[in-house]
Amino acid sequence: MSTLRQRSPVSYALAMPAALWMLGALVVPTLFIVWVSFWASRSFSLGSPLALINYAKFFQRPAYVKVLLDTFQQTLILMAITLVLGYCIAYFAVVQVRRPHWKLGLFLVLVIPFWTSALIRTIAWIPFLGVTGVINQALLFLGVVGQPVGAFLYSRTGITLAQVSFYTLLATGPVVYVLRNIPVSLREAAQCLGATPARVFWRITVPLTLPGVVIGQILVFLNVMADFATASAIGGNKHAYLGNIVVLLYDSGQLPFASVMAVLLMLCMLGGVAVLLKVVDIRRLGIP
């Protein structure tokens, strides 16, 4: 018994504002994007005939297809890096840090940057990456290189460096959540039965944390696929992903073609999530 009767009419009224908000500001606009992407006329006109011409135009231009492939490639690179890095951090924070004070402190220093503006954090990377930037000065000082490396700012390396620092926590978080739910006794039991630590890790810990890993990877996938700000700030318009093309086309007033990009981006994201969900049954999450 709660303050509402089961299936009481009041519950529909309470759900209505949130549902209407999501429908009006998310679902309907998405459907509109799909509709506009089929407009055959170049400009903005409601009575435009519908056709597949915009999609044909996309796939006929190798430059655009390359952007699509680049976006995927960048996303896969980020997923690989954040998977390993994120897991190491999560494992260290949950399993190997024992004292509660250290745990709390570590949690705070990991999470606080996450609560600040991603845009500001992107800008903060600039003094690091330039030819006279911090990284180059450090490398020169250490004698690793003889002259400044120009490969950081306006490059994929720079974009990747910044993105790894933004998105690793998305991969760490869900793994931390799942790791904490695994009873220590499970690992201890395996060790008592003579399993080596490596075997305990691969046979007990990894399979049980898999749902967390997959959720983290979904978050990284979704964020990197749609990330355009990092590429445009650090890549300096020399590197474009699908999101950057949407911005470019929107600014030049080509709404139907921008919509095509948007629809393709959404389809890629839906497909990616579907594939990731095939790997593991998310509904098992939280049941160790």
Next chain:
Amino acid sequence: MMHWRTRQKLVKGALGAVTVLFLAYQWLPMLVMALLSFTGPDGGPTFPMRGVSLHWYRELLRVQMVDDFKPPMLRSLLLALACSVTTAALSLAAVQAMRARFRASGLFFYLILLGVMAPGLLVGFGVAVVARILGIQLAWYTTTFAVHVVWTLPFGFLTLLAVFNRFDRRLEEAALTLRANRWTTFWRVTFPLVLPGVIGAGLFGFTLSYDEFARSLFSTGAEQTLPLVIFAQFDRQLQPTLYAIGTATTVVSLVTIMCFSLLFRMVRRRTRTGAPGAA
């Protein structure tokens, strides 16, 4: 073959080193930005620093035509406050509805989660397209507000779902048995107990909206919010002013989080002392 204890120590050391390096990697840019914002009037956007001064902060406060950051900051704060209140209220209502297991509640759950999954840029784009078709004027307090709540609502919703999962239903049942009506029970028993969760939902609403850039890009009209103005300025020229505004807005974020967590602790303490044995 090493002893397994030695090996385990090595693994622990390696993972610790990775974590510490990652922390440095995450924090250093922000600290360097803060440091560079205090460079002298002749200083540029990179090292070496030319003296130490508050020049670039003074520059921020001086009224300028193009680069005045104050009105956008005010807009961003107001928008974040509005999102905070809306998120708290809507997610509390939505979770109450979920508890009554109404017919479409499964679908409703996924509908709200869509807000996290949908890429920000495209949600803003969609709303801009709809606004154009329907002839609605874009503005930060209408269209941007709508788009931001789509983003913040799921976070508040999930927070409150987690709170209600641990909620002791017997307290409500006791109140109802003692002949309080449902309305009184909700406001006198349920609401005070979940208030910390409601505050948490509000915090999500505030911080996520305050920093949001991608969703605002297409959905905001001529009067822009702070992240948009920062990005425009960054696109034109990288000056230490940007580091000053970046440091200032980061401090605003951190102060807000501290205020919310103080409020959170106060409310929780009061709930615990007000209802002995409830916690």
